[in-house]
Amino acid sequence: MILVTGGLGFIGTHTVRALLDLGEDCVVVQRRARDLPAFLDESRVAVEQADITDRDALPSIGRRHAITGIVHLAGSYPWPPVPDAPVEATRRALDGLLNIAQSAQEWGVRRLGVASTIGVYFGAGHDGPLREDAPLPMSAPVSIPTFKKVGELLGGFLADTTGVDIVDYRVSGTWGPLGHRDPFFAGPALVHAAARGTVPDLSHLVAPAFAEDGLDLNYVKDTGRAIALLQLAETLKHRTYNVGSGRVTTNAQLVEAIRTVVPDARIDLPEGGTAPHMVLDTSRLREDTGYRPDYDTERAAADYIAWLRAGHAN
The missing domain is CATH 3.40.50.720 (NAD(P)-binding Rossmann-like Domain)
Known part of the structure; x- marks a missing residue:
């Protein structure tokens, strides 16, 4: 146990x-x-x-x-x-x-x-x-x-x-079901806004979000x-x-994935973003456990939006 x-x-x-x-x-x-x-x-x-x-x-x-x-x-x-x-x-x-x-x-x-x-x-x-x-x-x-x-x-x-x-x-x-607004990346707020049909509130972020910003999500x-x-x-x-996923996901890629589910989502972000993309090497994890991610960005966005639209609060 x-x-x-x-x-x-x-x-x-x-x-x-x-x-x-x-x-x-x-x-x-x-x-x-x-x-x-x-x-x-x-x-x-x-x-x-x-x-x-x-x-x-x-x-x-x-x-x-x-x-x-x-x-x-x-x-x-x-x-x-x-x-x-x-x-x-x-x-x-x-x-x-x-x-x-x-x-x-x-x-x-x-x-x-x-x-x-x-x-x-x-x-x-x-x-x-x-x-x-x-x-x-x-x-x-x-x-x-x-x-x-x-x-x-x-x-x-x-x-x-x-x-x-x-x-x-x-x-x-x-990011995903049961999550919350994260102070360091915009993804959860973008998904919630798309599921609700609203404009995302990004005021909680520690820095402004740009389309080219990216992170290992x-x-x-x-x-x-x-x-x-x-x-x-x-x-x-x-x-x-x-x-982690072992790959970078930019905000622009996340927006594109969300729009495969919600084509009219109002989640545009300004172009730009100079922060370095932090990506994890997951070789140890893969070699010692056989782990591979099951969710790419598009599948993850669809799953998360379906969760929210089913009436879950987060």
């Missing part, structure tokens, strides 16, 4: 679905009460409401369930930043990771997978696909990659000292399956894996 923190969140829900499809039952841990999505088999998913930053909340979960592995997807960073209490926010962000690592050791789990981000490569140079062995800069422009870098360093130390197989998943830009169903495959692989040769 695999425990998934944040297992009813965006990527977490799809990871749980992929684990179920691969034959594993799951325990999901959520800080806030949340209904189980209809596409998850409630007979095979146990829901535990707990705050992983509370060390005392975890031991009883291990007593109630025979946990063999952990996928840690719950937020381990303060976002948005908390300027009035930065020290306490930092303490809580790291407590969750440390508590989960301690539980993994106590429960004798085989593998602990920890979500990281493509953002750790900011400033590392972009001459071709980004490899896991690329040197990373010590600084980062926002809190998420900062905390993920710290988490990766801590994970390596804890793996060496506890004997737990701790693996980091550097997840690319991810992975559909969330593929992201969840990749994480599940990494969690269940008999052996892994590395501690760090890129999880």
Whole structure:
């Protein structure tokens, strides 16, 4: 049985679905009460409401369930930043990771997978696909990659000292059902606007969106399956894996894909965009798990729009 923190969140829900499809039952841990999505088999998913930053909340979960592995997807960073209490926010962000690592050791789990981000490569140079062995800069422009870098360093130390197989998943830009407006790329907002027949509101983005802007975008169903495959692989040769599509998707390509489903969508973006295209090298993931994405951009856009038009909120 695999425990998934944040297992009813965006990527977490799809990871749980992929684990179920691969034959594993799951325990999901959520800080806030949340209904189980209809596409998850409630007979095979146990829901535990707990705050992983509370060390005392975890031991009883291990007593109630025979946990063999952990996928840690719950937020381990303060976002948005908390300027009035930065020290306490930092303490809580790291407590969750440390508590989960301690539980993994106590429960004798085989593998602990920890979500990281493509953002750790900011400033590392972009001459071709980004490899896991690329040197990373010590600084980062926002809190998420900062905390993920710290988490990766801590994970390596804890793996060496506890004997737990701790693996980091550097997840690319991810979009799809149950998602939310992302501050770093326009895709989700464009899809939602097309499905509703409105003009997209892009005011939440940290920078203006242009047609030629691009990123390694992975559909969330593929992201969840990749994480599940990494969690269940008999052996892994590395501690760090890129999880993405391995290709760039520009906003212009995304707009074109959306218009194959909604031809009159009002989602034009201005031409331009000078930001480098960050693309992950997914060789390790493919070689060690056999993973291949199931969704190209057009199929993903059609699936997401169908989900929204079926009456789902996200």
